[in-house]
Amino acid sequence: MPRTLDPELRRALAARIRYYNEMGIYDFYRRPLSEPQEMAPATSEKASMASGQSAVVATAIETQPQWPVFQPESSEGMTPRKAGTAVLPVAVEENMFEVIAAKPEQGVSDPAKALKLIREDLGDCTRCPLHKQGRKQIVFGVGNPKAELMFIGEGPGADEDEQGEPFVGRAGQLLNNMIKAMGIERKQVYIANVVKCRPPGNRTPEREECDTCSPFLMRQIAVIKPKVIVALGAVAAKTMLAMSASMAQLRGRFYDFMPAGIRSNDPNWQGCKLAVTYHPAFLLRDPRQKGEAWKDLQMVMKELDLKALRTT
Ligand code: SF4
Numbered sequence: 001m002p003r004t005l006d007p008e009l010r011r012a013l014a015a016r017i018r019y020y021n022e023m024g025i026y027d028f029y030r031r032p033l034s035e036p037q038e039m040a041p042a043t044s045e046k047a048s049m050a051s052g053q054s055a056v057v058a059t060a061i062e063t064q065p066q067w068p069v070f071q072p073e074s075s076e077g078m079t080p081r082k083a084g085t086a087v088l089p090v091a092v093e094e095n096m097f098e099v100i101a102a103k104p105e106q107g108v109s110d111p112a113k114a115l116k117l118i119r120e121d122l123g124d125c126t127r128c129p130l131h132k133q134g135r136k137q138i139v140f141g142v143g144n145p146k147a148e149l150m151f152i153g154e155g156p157g158a159d160e161d162e163q164g165e166p167f168v169g170r171a172g173q174l175l176n177n178m179i180k181a182m183g184i185e186r187k188q189v190y191i192a193n194v195v196k197c198r199p200p201g202n203r204t205p206e207r208e209e210c211d212t213c214s215p216f217l218m219r220q221i222a223v224i225k226p227k228v229i230v231a232l233g234a235v236a237a238k239t240m241l242a243m244s245a246s247m248a249q250l251r252g253r254f255y256d257f258m259p260a261g262i263r264s265n266d267p268n269w270q271g272c273k274l275a276v277t278y279h280p281a282f283l284l285r286d287p288r289q290k291g292e293a294w295k296d297l298q299m300v301m302k303e304l305d306l307k308a309l310r311t312t
Contacts, residue, residue, distance in 0.1 A: 141192030233279030
């Protein structure tokens with residue numbers, strides 16, 4: 001009977017695999033449990049043979065009692081990630097490939113259908129503590145499945161929780177105005193959040209909650225294949241970029257971005273650019289920063305050549 005991984009261990013494994021993916025390694029070999037502790041022989045079962053690069057992850061894990069989990073610097077407003085010091089049980093080899101199992105949307109060329117499959121895979125999610133902290137519904141994301149521009153916020157608030165759509169309250173109205181000022185309409189872009197359930201009292205989502213939920217966002221991004229993502233606020237920026245810095249340091253430039261743990265099957269999409277600007281809720285509290293946010297959006301407009309922005 002298949003054993004189930006401890007959620008903490010599962011998250012650590014997912015982080016480890018994302019770390020390999022970020023280094024450009026996607027293919028992994030599974031070695032039978034009874035084999036000696038050495039590199040997988042040619043007869044080992046292969047999880048994937050799609051590319052030339054590969055890693056014997058199981059061996060790497062077993063031979064490192066304290067294996068390093070991908071751990072960016074701790075960030076403002078979020079709890080730091082726990083150090084990866086797990087001593088893994090043998091059962092890991094049976095389960096770790098569950099983490100990198102083929103996703104249902106893979107090979108689906110219609111982005112709307114692919115997004116639907118991701119939503120179905122998310123289900124009535126109970127993967128992180130936010131599921132039992134008063135959410136009314138999961139706020140998956142909304143907009144054009146082929147959008148060239150995506151906005152990523154932090155998490156749903158009360159209005160979003162009520163309506164099941166991101167950015168529909170006062171901050172949402174301001175975001176709509178920002179989008180309009182860019183010469184486009186809300187329906188042309190795609191809008192989502194790092195976490196899909198409302199944190200109680202609109203608190204900042206915990207690092208663990210972001211880590212658990214964001215893989216679904218990464219899958220959404222991989223399906224939509226935008227040209228530019230705008231991260232709204234520090235939580236979104238730090239989660240997407242896996243780095244810690246002030247907003248002043250993060251803004252004002254583009255980052256090359258590829259969703260963690262995702263390998264694009266589209267040779268025409270090898271990632272996108274990511275810009276950081278202030279969260280509309282922050283701009284409502286401090287309207288003096290609107291000029292700075294506008295500079296960020298102008299940078300994005302230039303990059304997208306908005307006259308040519310796709311409308312379907
Ligand atoms: S925030 Fe994300 S991971 Fe957590 S319960 Fe909601 S959908 Fe699931």
